[in-house]
Amino acid sequence: MTLALPQHDPAPRRDSARRPAAGGSPGPDGGPGARPSRPRVLSIAGTDPTGGAGIQADLKSFAAHGAYGMAVTTALVAQNTHGVRSVHVPGPAFLREQLDAVSDDVEIDAVKIGMVADEANAREIGAWLDALAAARTDTGRARPWVVLDPVMVATSGHRLLDAGAEQAVRDLAARADVVTPNLPELAVLAGHDVATTWDDALAQATSYAATSGAVVLLKGGHLTGETSPDALVVPAAVPGASPSVTTFDAPRVDTPHTHGTGCSLSAALAALRPQRTGWEEAARDAKEWLTGALRSGAALQVGTGRGPVDHLHATSPVLPR
Numbered sequence: 001m002t003l004a005l006p007q008h009d010p011a012p013r014r015d016s017a018r019r020p021a022a023g024g025s026p027g028p029d030g031g032p033g034a035r036p037s038r039p040r041v042l043s044i045a046g047t048d049p050t051g052g053a054g055i056q057a058d059l060k061s062f063a064a065h066g067a068y069g070m071a072v073t074t075a076l077v078a079q080n081t082h083g084v085r086s087v088h089v090p091g092p093a094f095l096r097e098q099l100d101a102v103s104d105d106v107e108i109d110a111v112k113i114g115m116v117a118d119e120a121n122a123r124e125i126g127a128w129l130d131a132l133a134a135a136r137t138d139t140g141r142a143r144p145w146v147v148l149d150p151v152m153v154a155t156s157g158h159r160l161l162d163a164g165a166e167q168a169v170r171d172l173a174a175r176a177d178v179v180t181p182n183l184p185e186l187a188v189l190a191g192h193d194v195a196t197t198w199d200d201a202l203a204q205a206t207s208y209a210a211t212s213g214a215v216v217l218l219k220g221g222h223l224t225g226e227t228s229p230d231a232l233v234v235p236a237a238v239p240g241a242s243p244s245v246t247t248f249d250a251p252r253v254d255t256p257h258t259h260g261t262g263c264s265l266s267a268a269l270a271a272l273r274p275q276r277t278g279w280e281e282a283a284r285d286a287k288e289w290l291t292g293a294l295r296s297g298a299a300l301q302v303g304t305g306r307g308p309v310d311h312l313h314a315t316s317p318v319l320p321r
């Protein structure tokens, strides 16, 4: 299968510098000059051994969207559908070894960054992104799309990162194309109280997008009501795009099984962007897919707590004939 990846534009404009390297002319067999058959997408995140969140969820989300998934671990997390038991952080030196092992070898089309775990890790990821962008510019290639899921606040409301790490995540947001905060995370990023209405949330997202220069995919999962809207907020600072707010409405699925929805959505966005013409198209498709995954989550019967969504709800398995 050959996907219609966007053509590479080596012109050194800021917007084109953010386009994925799409390879050369199409070729049937993956030989020299052939375009890759799938976007190569990297998750940088923590783990979830029960598979509903973190890199395990990201890899399923990538596969469900036809991407080739790769993963670099920031932290090993002992967690299940009831919560986190403990976290082991191997540290920034080994994190960098993992990142370099991938980027020294593989042309990465998109990156999804999730839980960074601490300030040192966040700064190492920033340094790696800068080195990758510089290397790509030197060789006239475009840098990967970057989606940042700024995991900072647990569902309980507990702040997961200290002040230094929160600032490091803000600095990472400046390097990302799209940031996908939930409402408590948006409040931390924007320096406000947590929004309690969709209109307040939109106002915060618009002001944060304007000051940070990043596109924001605002997530409404933490509100209540018949629907669970998300919105893509594009500020004036994004080259080649007009400032806009696009709302994606979706019915709120009546289910307790929402573990990993944020990870899965941001991973879908990263996997889809190289295969779509813009963030709006990618976000629309990711949201529709996630709503289906939420609807099918209960039937998985994974765990006795807040279970995962079904990443493969729209994917046919390979079965023996």
Ligand SMILES: Nc1ncnc2c1ncn2[C@@H]1O[C@H](COP(=O)(O)OP(=O)(O)OP(=O)(O)O)[C@@H](O)[C@H]1O
Binding pocket: 155, 181, 182, 183, 219, 220, 221, 222, 228, 229, 230, 250, 251, 252, 253, 254, 255, 258, 259, 260, 261, 262, 263, 265, 287, 290, 291, 294
């Ligand atoms: N019950 C639901 N029905 C439909 N969509 C939902 C529901 N809960 C969350 N979502 C959607 O899931 C996505 C993640 O939203 P949410 O605000 O829960 O993010 P999050 O808190 O970062 O998630 P996580 O807890 O996985 O980190 C959004 O697209 C949101 O609209």
Ligand SMILES: [Mg+2]
Binding pocket: 149, 151, 182, 262, 263
């Ligand atoms: Mg989240």
